[in-house]
Amino acid sequence: MTRSLSRDLGITGPLVDGTWLDSTSAGSQDHVNPATARTNGTVLLAGPREVDAAVAAAKQAFPEWRAMSPDRRRRILQRVEELMLQRVPELGRINTFELGVPIRTSAALGHLSAGWFGYYAGWADKLEGATIPPSPRMVSGLDYTVPEPYGVIGIILTWKGPIMSVGMKVAPALAAGNCVVVKAPDLAPFTVARFAEIALDAGLPPGVLHVLPGGPEAGDRLVRHPDVAKISFTGGIPTAKKILDAARHTLKPVLLELGGKTANIVFADADLDEAVTETVRSCFTLSGQGCNLTTRMLVHREVYDRVVTATGAAATALRVRDPFDQHERTLGMVERAAKDSRLVVGGHATDLSTLPPGNRGGYFIDPTVLADVDPRRPAVGPHPP
Numbered sequence: 509m510t511r512s513l514s515r516d517l518g519i520t521g522p523l524v525d526g527t528w529l530d531s532t533s534a535g536s537q538d539h540v541n542p543a544t545a546r547t548n549g550t551v552l553l554a555g556p557r558e559v560d561a562a563v564a565a566a567k568q569a570f571p572e573w574r575a576m577s578p579d580r581r582r583r584i585l586q587r588v589e590e591l592m593l594q595r596v597p598e599l600g601r602i603n604t605f606e607l608g609v610p611i612r613t614s615a616a617l618g619h620l621s622a623g624w625f626g627y628y629a630g631w632a633d634k635l636e637g638a639t640i641p642p643s644p645r646m647v648s649g650l651d652y653t654v655p656e657p658y659g660v661i662g663i664i665l666t667w668k669g670p671i672m673s674v675g676m677k678v679a680p681a682l683a684a685g686n687c688v689v690v691k692a693p694d695l696a697p698f699t700v701a702r703f704a705e706i707a708l709d710a711g712l713p714p715g716v717l718h719v720l721p722g723g724p725e726a727g728d729r730l731v732r733h734p735d736v737a738k739i740s741f742t743g744g745i746p747t748a749k750k751i752l753d754a755a756r757h758t759l760k761p762v763l764l765e766l767g768g769k770t771a772n773i774v775f776a777d778a779d780l781d782e783a784v785t786e787t788v789r790s791c792f793t794l795s796g797q798g799c800n801l802t803t804r805m806l807v808h809r810e811v812y813d814r815v816v817t818a819t820g821a822a823a824t825a826l827r828v829r830d831p832f833d834q835h836e837r838t839l840g841m842v843e844r845a846a847k848d849s850r851l852v853v854g855g856h857a858t859d860l861s862t863l864p865p866g867n868r869g870g871y872f873i874d875p876t877v878l879a880d881v882d883p884r885r886p887a888v889g890p891h892p893p
Contacts, residue, residue: 520701521552522721525565526714533557534722537694543608543831551697554720556729559689562718563735566660566687569715574657574685578633585629585683587710592622595706599699603671604831606696609794611831614671621675621703628679635684657685658737662730664751666742667693668797670700677740682716686737689718691730697721727751734758741765767797771804776811784815788822842876852877 521536522529534555539548554562573581592599599621600614607614640651661681665673670693681688692700697719704719720726731739731754741751742765755762772790774783783805790801807815842855854876 519550519552520697520721522554522558522562523701523704523717523719524558524562525569525718526708529558534725539606539695539697541605541608543604548605548698551694551721553694554691554722554726556725558720558722559726559729559733562689562720563660563662563730563733565715566689566718567735569713570657570659570687573687573713573716576685578635581683581685582629582632584711585625585632585679588679588707588712589622589626589629591706591710592618592625592703595702596622599671599702602702603696603699606698607668607794608831613793614831617669617672621671624675625679628683631680632683655684659686660736661686661688662691662733662736662739663688664691664727664730664739664741664743665693665700667695668794670696671703673742674700674703677742678717681740682712687716689720689730689736691727692719692721694721694723728754731755732757736760739763743767765799767799770800770802771806772802774805774807774811774815776808778811780811780815780818784818784822788819788826792823792826838873842873842878845878845881849881850879852879 520528521532529552532552532554534553536550536552539551540546541548596615596618599618600611603609603614603617604611635655637652637654640653642649642651663673663677663681665677674690678688678690690700700719701721704717707717708714720730728750730736731751736758738761739751739755740763741748745766748764748766751764752762772783772787774780787802787805790798791803793801805815805819839855839857842851846855854874856874858874
């Protein structure tokens, strides 16, 4: 059972065994668009009851998914990649609604996630064992290894980039033959829900993937559940400590991806313009909340004052706008360029009625060609000149 989130985010809740639940034990909350302060929709929150149901269904689906031929699992995951790439504009739009980040950033995260599914799909039929030569002291014997999936994997996603984390965490778990229960962040549940629809459309068996938007209570139950064989978590250190403490009761392994405050080290002979540009970009992309984003500078005293002044100027030059403004900005660039060149084709917003139904909520511009362009004028495209 699937339903579209492309036109109206509406109500979203847990996906358990291929069915979207219309009521939950943990109640509901409104989701507020951080860029506009308007309500996007209603989120039905999972509690321990929904976690138990999802884990039970995943446990039941595991033997069949594990026994499925690796090449068939590979083809399903490759189809997930194909559908994600087709729907990147839609995923980006939803991600921007729920996070308030620029549409360009959201689209990039969707492309990254799809790429991981393509990469790990290639591993599905290459997880092989090995035979190990016996010790010379042994008269006879045979040693060999056989990789085995864990079973049910619990994945706890961070709010700052859930669609990217889906690719990093869900794809390898599925490729290895595991079933997955995802606790989607209650602050950003919509792109994960849309991904789940895509996975089902790609042919993933209903019981293999479950999505539960919820808060700490749902996460705690997922970690402590005796039938969850492993936990993967992205987030902060205080929560990670609680997860480790809860996981010790069942001795389950835990994979932690934790935050930090990475620094750019700026020496006196550095390219100061580049150092400032990259640091400012990192600090204000996703509010600096990315594992590879540098949010501090350690600056040599000889150039410290110059760097401080330049960084202040670069930050002042940034403008806070509607995250969808990039669409209008690109159209404006084309319009200005066409005044002193020749517009061959395009140059206007796409007629959305001509697109497939799944893409009609996107922000598209027809492919555009300009001729007789002065080579000295700024570039026209989605990236700043």
